[in-house]
Amino acid sequence: MIKLLSLITALLLCAASSAQVYVPKEGEIRFKVLQTTKDKPLHQIRTSSFTRHPFTTLKSIDLDVAKPSHEYFGCGVSMTDASCWILSQMDPEARHKLLKDAFTTRGMNLSMVRLNCGASDYSTELYNYNDTPGDVEMEHFSIARDEAYLIPVVKQIYTYCPDLFVYSAVWSVPGWMKDSGAMCGGSLLDEYMPAFANYWAAYLDAYRKAGIEIDAFSVQNEPATDQRGYNPATYVSAKQEIELAGRLLPAVLKKKGLKSQIWAWDHDYGGWERVMEVLADKDVRKNISAVAWHPYSGKPSMMKNITKEYPGTVMHLTERGPNLVMTDVQDPKWFADVIFGALNNGCSSYSSWNLVLDPDGQPCTGRYACGGLETVDLETGEVTKSHQYTVFHQFSPYVRRGAKIMSIEQPDEDITAITFLNPDGEYVICVAAGHKPKTRQRVQVKFKDQYLGLPLPMETWSLTTIIIEKGQN
Numbered sequence: 043m044i045k046l047l048s049l050i051t052a053l054l055l056c057a058a059s060s061a062q063v064y065v066p067k068e069g070e071i072r073f074k075v076l077q078t079t080k081d082k083p084l085h086q087i088r089t090s091s092f093t094r095h096p097f098t099t100l101k102s103i104d105l106d107v108a109k110p111s112h113e114y115f116g117c118g119v120s121m122t123d124a125s126c127w128i129l130s131q132m133d134p135e136a137r138h139k140l141l142k143d144a145f146t147t148r149g150m151n152l153s154m155v156r157l158n159c160g161a162s163d164y165s166t167e168l169y170n171y172n173d174t175p176g177d178v179e180m181e182h183f184s185i186a187r188d189e190a191y192l193i194p195v196v197k198q199i200y201t202y203c204p205d206l207f208v209y210s211a212v213w214s215v216p217g218w219m220k221d222s223g224a225m226c227g228g229s230l231l232d233e234y235m236p237a238f239a240n241y242w243a244a245y246l247d248a249y250r251k252a253g254i255e256i257d258a259f260s261v262q263n264e265p266a267t268d269q270r271g272y273n274p275a276t277y278v279s280a281k282q283e284i285e286l287a288g289r290l291l292p293a294v295l296k297k298k299g300l301k302s303q304i305w306a307w308d309h310d311y312g313g314w315e316r317v318m319e320v321l322a323d324k325d326v327r328k329n330i331s332a333v334a335w336h337p338y339s340g341k342p343s344m345m346k347n348i349t350k351e352y353p354g355t356v357m358h359l360t361e362r363g364p365n366l367v368m369t370d371v372q373d374p375k376w377f378a379d380v381i382f383g384a385l386n387n388g389c390s391s392y393s394s395w396n397l398v399l400d401p402d403g404q405p406c407t408g409r410y411a412c413g414g415l416e417t418v419d420l421e422t423g424e425v426t427k428s429h430q431y432t433v434f435h436q437f438s439p440y441v442r443r444g445a446k447i448m449s450i451e452q453p454d455e456d457i458t459a460i461t462f463l464n465p466d467g468e469y470v471i472c473v474a475a476g477h478k479p480k481t482r483q484r485v486q487v488k489f490k491d492q493y494l495g496l497p498l499p500m501e502t503w504s505l506t507t508i509i510i511e512k513g514q515n
Contacts, residue, residue, distance in 0.1 A: 118154025
């Protein structure tokens with residue numbers, strides 16, 4: 043009996059030991075590994091140490107040769123009229139919990155917010171800020187509607203993230219500025235380009251007076267389409283964007299004493315040739331601060347055409363979130379491919395679409411079946427987090443604004459990776475792998491001529507974050 047008890051005790055001690063996280067010995071590389079799988083939320087895992095012995099068949103994420111590519115600015119989300127309305131309907135404590143989780147390091151650590159200037163396709167109704175035809179000087183302009191719930195929600199977010207970066211886009215100018223005469227569809231009329239510039243200036247000024255500084259805005263959301271009249275939208279030609287971004291908007295901002303950045307494009311990768319056309323204008327290059335992108339068509343590598351011709355161009359990915367008809371394919375690996383693809387190919391930030399929507403993707407004024415980064419059921423109070431949330435939660439809390447996104451070779455065709463070097467010298471590597479039945483995938487990191495061979499979980503997608511402590515370069 044004594045021998046049996048001793049054996050049981052030894053087995054329990056062995057099990058307890060195997061569950062512990064590896065602690066590097068003196069002189070070894072100090073690091074930790076965090077992992078999420080289909081069945082396990084974010085947790086720290088036990089690994090072996092770095093050694094002098096590589097797996098010769100594995101391609102390394104080689105930190106010894108990685109070079110800084112561009113600066114990381116942060117992750118964000120659109121606080122649409124729809125999202126803000128849902129938040130306004132929630133129990134105050136539940137809203138506080140959701141926003142604190144979204145905008146602090148306990149959750150996603152989002153630090154950017156995109157607002158809609160007037161109605162988007164995710165609003166409770168079609169609206170703009172000046173329905174008085176011909177009011178070019180914006181004498182009847184008013185953001186009073188936004189004071190009900192949009193502005194209060196944004197101000198609450200500041201309490202969790204004081205250095206919040208707020209930027210905006212317009213989906214549709216008032217119908218009287220367009221050939222359609224309506225909010226949905228139509229093209230901006232040349233004669234109303236000065237009115238459009240004044241509209242933007244009035245919005246920025248009104249929000250500033252309301253206590254929200256709009257740090258940046260894109261001239262027009264998705265300017266190369268009017269959405270065939272299905273959504274609030276405005277077609278703005280390249281020639282019109284050049285005139286607005288290069289001359290009209292800078293002039294009216296200066297006149298009003300407004301310091302907001304102007305961003306160009308704000309549409310798909312596939313439109314990179316139009317971006318080249320717009321940037322060919324020297325006044326545009328002088329007055330814009332960044333180029334904004336969406337990933338709905340084209341490939342992220344297309345952005346490199348811009349940075350090759352105009353080195354140092356700052357770029358941001360401003361919109362892509364969950365879709366209710368793509369739930370079968372939009373697992374965390376899919377979202378990691380989209381997010382890491384944007385950042386690895388030149389974007390300094392990535393913003394999701396709606397922070398919250400209801401289970402049916404409402405409120406909505408358009409035709410698309412978008413879902414929220416989080417889903418809120420107002421009847422039950424239940425909050426459900428999307429797979430995109432899972433990806434943000436895996437890397438964003440550990441990466442600081444001002445970090446360098448490092449240029450690395452991808453470790454495997456079935457694995458997507460991104461590497462950051464924080465301002466304090468800490469490395470953050472995030473690796474996403476898809477579900478490969480009955481196959482063991484492995485990733486290898488090389489640092490200071492040593493190697494970490496990390497086997498990835500089987501029979502599941504996985505997200506793995508490797509953090510190498512500062513002060514070891």
